[in-house]
Amino acid sequence: xxxxxxxxxxxxxxxxxxxxxxxxxxxxxxxxxxxxxxxxxxxxxxxxxxxxxxxxxxxxxxxxxxxxxxxxxxxxxxxxxxxxxxxxxxxxxxxxxxxxxxxxxxxxxxxxxxxxxxxxxxxxxxxxxxxxxxxxxxxxxxxxxxxxxxxxxxxxxxxxxxxxxxxxxxxxxxxxxxxxxxxxxxxxx
Amino acid sequence: xxxxxxxxxxxxxxxxxxxxxxxxxxxxxxxxxxxxxxxxxxxxxxxxxxxxxxxxxxxxxxxxxxxxxxxxxxxxxxxxxxxxxxxxxxxxxxxxxxxxxxxxxxxxxxxxxxxxxxxxxxxxxxxxxxxxxxxxxxxxxxxxxxxxxxxxx
Numbered sequence: 001x002x003x004x005x006x007x008x009x010x011x012x013x014x015x016x017x018x019x020x021x022x023x024x025x026x027x028x029x030x031x032x033x034x035x036x037x038x039x040x041x042x043x044x045x046x047x048x049x050x051x052x053x054x055x056x057x058x059x060x061x062x063x064x065x066x067x068x069x070x071x072x073x074x075x076x077x078x079x080x081x082x083x084x085x086x087x088x089x090x091x092x093x094x095x096x097x098x099x100x101x102x103x104x105x106x107x108x109x110x111x112x113x114x115x116x117x118x119x120x121x122x123x124x125x126x127x128x129x130x131x132x133x134x135x136x137x138x139x140x141x142x143x144x145x146x147x148x149x150x151x152x153x154x155x156x157x158x159x160x161x162x163x164x165x166x167x168x169x170x171x172x173x174x175x176x177x178x179x180x181x182x183x184x185x186x187x188x189x
Numbered sequence: 190x191x192x193x194x195x196x197x198x199x200x201x202x203x204x205x206x207x208x209x210x211x212x213x214x215x216x217x218x219x220x221x222x223x224x225x226x227x228x229x230x231x232x233x234x235x236x237x238x239x240x241x242x243x244x245x246x247x248x249x250x251x252x253x254x255x256x257x258x259x260x261x262x263x264x265x266x267x268x269x270x271x272x273x274x275x276x277x278x279x280x281x282x283x284x285x286x287x288x289x290x291x292x293x294x295x296x297x298x299x300x301x302x303x304x305x306x307x308x309x310x311x312x313x314x315x316x317x318x319x320x321x322x323x324x325x326x327x328x329x330x331x332x333x334x335x336x337x338x339x340x341x342x
Contacts, residue, residue, distance in 0.1 A: 021226075021229070022226060025222060025225050025226060025229075026222060029221055029225055030218065033218060033221065034209075034212060043215040043217060043218075044217075047217060047218075047221055047224070050221060050225065051221075051224055051225050051228045054225045054229065055228055055229055058229050059232070121200055121204060126204070127208060127211075130204055130205065130208045131211075134205065134208055134209065145205060145209075146209060149202060149205050149206040149209060150209040150210060177201060177202070180201065
């Protein structure tokens with residue numbers, strides 16, 4: 001089953017091949033888990049959301065549009081499941097408060113940035129520092145960066161998943177990188 | 190943005206990507222794949238059971254309707270036949286009944302509305318079978334629902 005595309009696997013499953021579904025789950029469950037983890041703190045919560053997202057996907061597999069990417073579709077379902085979960089658990093941070101969390105950085109500031117010292121990237125403790133910075137990033141930044149760099153999705157796909165305008169996603173991504181740069185800079189310069 | 194910043198942004202992207210891919214994989218993630226498949230299997234089972242429950246509900250309704258009909262038909266048939274009057278003789282003329290018990294027995298059998306009686310007994314039997322099946326399916330349904338309630342959703 002490994003040689004088939006996602007759309008072919010969906011078709012095969014709907015045609016009665018159980019193994020096709022297993023392959024789809026195998027392909028995406030870790031990615032879905034890590035994406036869910038950008039919404040919630042606990043691993044257990046992310047696991048529950050991952051399970052629920054796949055169950056929802058399974059229930060709606062007949063409605064899957066083969067013209068679209070399965071990956072984008074499952075991530076959309078995961079995002080909606082995360083929002084439902086957070087609402088249900090009354091942890092939901094409103095869009096406003098999320099924005100408040102974000103640093104008020106303008107893209108213009110990017111122009112004024114001094115390059116980071118070259119040796120910074122090779123310095124000892126850089127990786128640990130970067131990990132800490134990524135963990136501390138505002139949720140929307142972390143999601144955008146994760147989808148772009150870890151999941152290798154295009155800005156258009158990210159915009160579709162997060163249900164945000166394309167330009168918002170692009171600027172959020174750039175702001176996230178700027179945020180990372182700023183957090184890296186003062187500690188190392 | 191100058192070239193060195195652009196180049197550095199690429200380096201930063203690479204570093205972030207590397208850092209994200211190094212995220213620690215929780216031990217429980219090894220079981221997650223199987224948990225997802227089990228959950229989907231349970232949902233599929235639940236879906237089948239729900240469909241069965243609809244069929245069972247319909248069967249129960251039909252069986253109960255038939256049972257009521259059978260009871261009404263039996264009541265009407267018994268009221269038209271002299272079976273009850275024969276039965277009453279046991280209490281009023283026991284000695285005569287005892288002396289002629291064979292004739293008495295045949296007379297009762299002859300007056301019994303056997304068709305309606307068979308209809309009543311078979312509908313009672315059918316009701317028992319459907320109730321028993323429904324009880325077992327409901328038990329399975331409850332078990333599955335309880336299993337689902339242990340989850341967060």
